[in-house]
Amino acid sequence: MSSEFIDSFTRALNASSPSPSSARLDFDSEEPQPRDNIQASATKHALHALLVSFPSSQPLNAQQICNAVSVLSRLRFSVDSDSEEEALKHIVVAKVMVGLYTKALKIYLDQATEAEAEAEWWREIEHSELNVAWYLLQSALSFSLSLQNTRSYQHGF
Numbered sequence: 001m002s003s004e005f006i007d008s009f010t011r012a013l014n015a016s017s018p019s020p021s022s023a024r025l026d027f028d029s030e031e032p033q034p035r036d037n038i039q040a041s042a043t044k045h046a047l048h049a050l051l052v053s054f055p056s057s058q059p060l061n062a063q064q065i066c067n068a069v070s071v072l073s074r075l076r077f078s079v080d081s082d083s084e085e086e087a088l089k090h091i092v093v094a095k096v097m098v099g100l101y102t103k104a105l106k107i108y109l110d111q112a113t114e115a116e117a118e119a120e121w122w123r124e125i126e127h128s129e130l131n132v133a134w135y136l137l138q139s140a141l142s143f144s145l146s147l148q149n150t151r152s153y154q155h156g157f
Helices: 001-016 033-055 062-074 082-124 129-154
Strands: none
Touching: 001 062, 001 082, 033 082, 062 082, 082 129
């Protein structure tokens, strides 16, 4: 149930995030490149390889998010990077953000479902005199046993 809701809620985010095909890589130049250009080329290549590994229309799973964050943290981005590198970086960060948002939604919905089930259980207890009596009896016995254990520990028994 929550998975269907999350999918329908995040489908638009996944569809609107840019695809790797919108960022074109140029690795065809055979002329010698300065060291900064080689570094930028390696960064672009790593980002593009990462993007290709992502599913196109689904949010990232936890393993893919960890991998993307690891790759991003290892890369060295130059201050004067070109628009292509910026676009690739933007796409990767957008995909990671949608994946994290999806994961957070799932966690919150799972917790809300558990809280709702627990509230329903307490509601049933409250509306039945027999259940209230049974709960008070169990609580009194539990309290009595814990009090007895506390006294025996204090007296060294």
